Amino acid sequence: MVTVNQDFYTLRCINCKTEFDEHQTCTVCLKCKGPLDVVYNYDFIKQRLNLYALKNSPISALKYLTLYPILNLEKIVTLNEGGTPLHHCRNLSKKFNLKNLYIKNEGANPTGVFKDRGTLVEITKALEMGAKAVCFASTGNMAASVAAYCTLAKIPCYVLVPEGTPIGKLAQTLSYGARIIQVRASYSECAALAEEMAKRHGFYLAGDYAFRLEGQKSQAYEIAEQLGWKAPDYVLCPVGVGTNISAIWKGFVELKLLGLIESLPKIIAVQPEGCNVVVKAFNSKSKQMVRIEKPNTVCSAVAVSMPFDGPKVLTALKDSHGAAVSVSDEDVLMMEQSVAKEEAIFVEPSGALPMAAVAKLSKEGFFKKDDVIVCVATGNGLKDPKSAVKMIPEPPTIDPDIKEVDNYLKYKLYQIQSEGIKNKTKVLWTKIPAEKDLKKIIHSEFGIDTNPAVLKTIGSSIKEFETKGKEITKQDLQNIIEEQLDEYNSKDKYLEIIDFEAKTSKYKQASASIKVRYGDKVLLGQANGVGAVDAIITALKSSIKDHDKLSISLTDYNVEIFTGGVEATVKVTMTAVDKDGYKIHAHSTSPDVIVASVSAFEKCYNFLYLKNFKPKK
Ligand SMILES: *Cc1c(COP(=O)(O)O)cnc(C)c1O
Numbered sequence: 180m181v182t183v184n185q186d187f188y189t190l191r192c193i194n195c196k197t198e199f200d201e202h203q204t205c206t207v208c209l210k211c212k213g214p215l216d217v218v219y220n221y222d223f224i225k226q227r228l229n230l231y232a233l234k235n236s237p238i239s240a241l242k243y244l245t246l247y248p249i250l251n252l253e254k255i256v257t258l259n260e261g262g263t264p265l266h267h268c269r270n271l272s273k274k275f276n277l278k279n280l281y282i283k284n285e286g287a288n289p290t291g292v293f294k295d296r297g298t299l300v301e302i303t304k305a306l307e308m309g310a311k312a313v314c315f316a317s318t319g320n321m322a323a324s325v326a327a328y329c330t331l332a333k334i335p336c337y338v339l340v341p342e343g344t345p346i347g348k349l350a351q352t353l354s355y356g357a358r359i360i361q362v363r364a365s366y367s368e369c370a371a372l373a374e375e376m377a378k379r380h381g382f383y384l385a386g387d388y389a390f391r392l393e394g395q396k397s398q399a400y401e402i403a404e405q406l407g408w409k410a411p412d413y414v415l416c417p418v419g420v421g422t423n424i425s426a427i428w429k430g431f432v433e434l435k436l437l438g439l440i441e442s443l444p445k446i447i448a449v450q451p452e453g454c455n456v457v458v459k460a461f462n463s464k465s466k467q468m469v470r471i472e473k474p475n476t477v478c479s480a481v482a483v484s485m486p487f488d489g490p491k492v493l494t495a496l497k498d499s500h501g502a503a504v505s506v507s508d509e510d511v512l513m514m515e516q517s518v519a520k521e522e523a524i525f526v527e528p529s530g531a532l533p534m535a536a537v538a539k540l541s542k543e544g545f546f547k548k549d550d551v552i553v554c555v556a557t558g559n560g561l562k563d564p565k566s567a568v569k570m571i572p573e574p575p576t577i578d579p580d581i582k583e584v585d586n587y588l589k590y591k592l593y594q595i596q597s598e599g600i601k602n603k604t605k606v607l608w609t610k611i612p613a614e615k616d617l618k619k620i621i622h623s624e625f626g627i628d629t630n631p632a633v634l635k636t637i638g639s640s641i642k643e644f645e646t647k648g649k650e651i652t653k654q655d656l657q658n659i660i661e662e663q664l665d666e667y668n669s670k671d672k673y674l675e676i677i678d679f680e681a682k683t684s685k686y687k688q689a690s691a692s693i694k695v696r697y698g699d700k701v702l703l704g705q706a707n708g709v710g711a712v713d714a715i716i717t718a719l720k721s722s723i724k725d726h727d728k729l730s731i732s733l734t735d736y737n738v739e740i741f742t743g744g745v746e747a748t749v750k751v752t753m754t755a756v757d758k759d760g761y762k763i764h765a766h767s768t769s770p771d772v773i774v775a776s777v778s779a780f781e782k783c784y785n786f787l788y789l790k791n792f793k794p795k796k
Pocket residue numbers: 292294320321387417418419420421422423424480481527529530557558559
């Protein structure tokens with residue numbers, strides 16, 4: 180076995196330089212637990228390399244097989260990864276005063292992330308080595324990628340993910356058939372647990388180890404190829420565990436070694452401010468990385484307390500004369516929007532890190548106008564739609580009435596979506612403004628005009644908010660405006676909540692009483708419930724029971740918390756159906772979750788009432 184490998188490659192610890200055969204270990208050094216590197220006999224590779232085919236066949240990860248540590252080509256597990264577009268950013272280039280800014284769109288891979296390139300090699304090796312099952316830790320994307328390839332290879336797959344992993348990634352992974360365990364811990368703790376699990380149960384340990392890195396080198400090969408067999412001046416890449424940026428650097432170094440390119444790029448590592456272990460170490464010229472106990476960032480794919488491949492990253496940055504930059508979550512989320520709006524590429528937050536760094540660095544005059552700059556957009560935006568939705572409020576919902584369409588256009592309601600992004604936590608005033616000042620504020624913050632009727636309802640919502648003792652932030656005002664613009668408040672309400680009261684305690688059932696107007700009647704209700712919201716809704720239903728024309732039931736209830744300003748605001752979304760199966764969604768925002776719930780219910784009821792009993796025009 181050893182003889183085959185020695186002809187071609189061996190595994191060597193980057194710290195203590197001990198060499199291993201892959202059957203001894205292909206993950207961590209058995210002596211010092213350091214990361215391993217695949218060291219090749221490049222003369223052997225050169226002999227096998229078909230330069231003509233390389234230069235003349237379409238780009239794909241598979242055409243670089245000669246540069247991967249694969250021994251048995253019959254076992255290849257592939258979904259046709261790689262061959263992703265190198266997109267010239269014509270619009271954002273202008274903004275940053277750069278000519279040659281590119282995005283390598285890795286979201287175009289089979290499972291939506293560059294990791295597929297690494298998984299190609301990793302799961303092929305797992306098959307080669309006779310793995311009976313695979314286990315590993317992931318922040319979500321590796322989970323989906325490895326799960327997909329395990330399904331093809333028919334190997335059972337166990338994944339440990341930190342609790343709170345984005346739902347898009349979980350849904351994808353579970354759909355491929357993997358077995359997920361959510362762990363109340365960060366990624367790095369999941370990784371340690373996975374290592375232990377593999378040892379105990381004899382599973383093949385997948386993850387950010389040497390074989391994966393080999394597969395991910397193909398990003399560098401493709402970038403060079405797409406630039407006409409030239410390295411760019413800079414490559415910017417997000418850093419989590421640090422495997423990918425190290426892979427990209429290794430890829431370029433190999434191309435130069437093989438005579439396919441003449442120069443090497445400078446590598447720039449990008450991390451979010453809330454988790455910037457590598458950036459701190461590099462910029463303080465320290466080899467020692469300091470663990471971040473609680474990563475705090477929307478860039479969940481790079482929320483890694485202690486990057487296992489950090490030492491490789493530091494070497495890549497030093498050898499390439501590169502740099503390390505951190506950017507704020509707000510800048511990342513805004514850049515996620517800009518990349519979508521200017522270049523029509525939808526990325527997840529981590530994928531926007533490099534472009535956010537370009538924005539920051541170009542402001543400082545870091546680049547020359549002619550520099551060729553490549554940003555690796557690592558993952559597809561569909562993986563984490565919730566982070567995008569944070570920046571782009573839900574569009575208004577209307578009844579099928581052309582007048583409502585006209586209003587949407589007249590008041591430019593679409594503008595609120597781009598203006599609302601900035602300074603969401605800003606407190607807008609100390610004293611509630613008069614109506615004409617409010618109109619001005621709304622115009623300057625959101626760029627939309629409001630008519631007197633809408634302005635009035637916005638004003639009264641603001642008063643309700645402030646009676647709860649909440650300062651109004653820009654986010655709050657946006658929620659209020661959106662709600663009022665839904666046109667709901669200008670319609671006749673058949674059901675109107677006049678007042679209510681709810682009591683709840685740790686040991687007793689919640690109870691509630693309510694007073695409503697129903698048509699021309701005023702009715703009272705009282706009920707207990709499993710919680711305050713349940714008690715109120717039950718009380719409400721009982722108050723109208725003898726007259727109820729709809730008997731609606733709730734099918735979904737969802738609470739979202741905005742942590743803007745001093746106290747949180749909640750947005751409640753409800754889905755209700757009536758007895759004929761008409762379904763409606765409504766939402767309401769308030770600092771008080773019960774108020775928001777009651778008001779969302781009231782809306783659901785009235786929408787369904789209008790659907791059923793709207794006077795014919
Ligand atoms: C995994 C991942 C990263 C980080 O790559 P590392 O190899 O862990 O440094 C960045 N972005 C996305 C979208 C990822 O899935």
